Structure formats: structure tokens, C-alpha cells
Amino acid sequence: xxxxxxxxxxxxxxxxxxxxxxxxxxxxxxxxxxxxxxxxxxxxxxxxxxxxxxxxxxxxxxxxxxxxxxxxxxxxxxxxxxxxxxxxxxxxxxxxxxxxxxxxxxxxxxxxxxxxxxxxxxxxxxxxxxxxxxxxxxxxxxxxxxxxxxxxxxxx
Numbered sequence: 001x002x003x004x005x006x007x008x009x010x011x012x013x014x015x016x017x018x019x020x021x022x023x024x025x026x027x028x029x030x031x032x033x034x035x036x037x038x039x040x041x042x043x044x045x046x047x048x049x050x051x052x053x054x055x056x057x058x059x060x061x062x063x064x065x066x067x068x069x070x071x072x073x074x075x076x077x078x079x080x081x082x083x084x085x086x087x088x089x090x091x092x093x094x095x096x097x098x099x100x101x102x103x104x105x106x107x108x109x110x111x112x113x114x115x116x117x118x119x120x121x122x123x124x125x126x127x128x129x130x131x132x133x134x135x136x137x138x139x140x141x142x143x144x145x146x147x148x149x150x151x152x153x154x155x156x
Contacts, residue, residue, distance in 0.1 A: 027070040032063055038079060038101055038140050048078070048086065054154055057084025057133075065147060074147050079140040080104060080133040088130040093149035095123040097131070101140030105132040115141075128155045 033041040040063060048058040058080045065074030079101065080086065088107065097106070099119045105112045106121055107130040115121065115131075123129050133139035 030067075030069070038077065038138075040077075054087045054089075055085060057081035058086055063142075072147055074145055076143045076145075077140060078131070078143055079138050080131060081138055082133055082136050084139075085132040086130050087152060088128065088155045089152035090126055090128045090155060091150050091152045092125050093146050094125055095121070095129075096142075096144040097121040097123065098142045098144075099139070100142060102133070102137040103135055104139035104141070105134060106130070107132060115139075 032043060035041050039045070040061065043061050043063060045059050045061050048055055048060050058078060061077045061079075063075045063077060064071060065076070077100070078086070097115075097120070099115045099117055101117075103114065103116045106115050106123075107128075108123070109128050112132070131139070131141070
């Protein structure tokens with residue numbers, strides 16, 4: 001993918017879509033008000049990915065990154081329902097995951113680790129990973145990633 005100045009742009013993961021052409025990067029301060037129940041005013045809850053393959057019962061809400069903000073990172077809130085899980089994948093970019101709701105498991109390569117409220121995970125580049133909710137309550141977490149990132153590669 002090329003821009004007008006011929007700089008290479010890396011495709012983004014999790015079916016990220018660029019802001020609509022009506023929105024400009026204005027780099028203004030914004031406050032996104034919390035509405036309760038892990039919802040934010042003006043923030044749309046989306047499917048995790050368009051293709052339903054290798055994941056189940058997970059939604060994504062982009063808090064920072066889809067509205068023309070001039071940042072080098074995106075902040076997203078994901079919620080996995082009981083019995084759900086994210087894709088088992090790897091990629092070159094890093095993640096920071098912070099548990100905000102319930103509890104879950106993170107799979108890093110072949111090991112699984114319990115994740116509880118405010119536990120914070122750094123997922124290094126090229127590590128196979130997956131977030132899983134085997135519990136009876138929703139598992140919600142913030143996920144912070146680079147704004148320019150490579151596409152995830154599924155682990156088969």
C-alpha cells in the first residue's frame with residue numbers, strides 16, 4: 001500500500017478501517033465519557049474481526065485510533081464472553097493488555113497464564129498468543145498497539 005509521498009504503509013490488524021474522509025486529523029483534545037457497563041459514549045462496539053474463523057464470542061471497541069487522532073498507538077477495549085476466545089496468532093508488533101473486567105487466560109506459545117483485574121501483559125513480537133475466557137463472567141481488557149502494525153498470522 002502506498003501514500004502520495006510513496007512511503008510504505010503497513011496494513012493494520014483486527015480489521016482496522018481508516019477514519020472516514022469527512023474526518024480530519026485535528027489533534028484536538030477529546031474526552032470519551034464512560035457510560036457504565038464497559039461502554040463509552042460515541043464509541044461503537046464492533047465484531048472482533050470480519051472473518052469468523054478461529055475466534056468466538058469477542059467484541060472490540062476502539063477508544064483511541066479511529067477518529068483521526070494523531071497518535072502512534074491505538075487503545076481498544078475487547079470483551080470476551082464466557083467460553084469465548086481470540087485468534088491464536090502471531091505478528092511482528094507488540095501488545096500491552098490490561099485486564100479491566102472479570103478474569104481470563106493468556107496463552108503465550110504453549111503455556112497458559114491466569115489474568116485477573118489490572119494484571120498487565122506485554123506480548124513481545126513474534127510470540128504466538130491468544131486470550132481465552134473459560135469462566136462464567138465477561139473478560140474485558142484494554143489492548144494497546146502501534147497505530148502502524150502488521151497483519152496477524154494465524155497459528156494452525
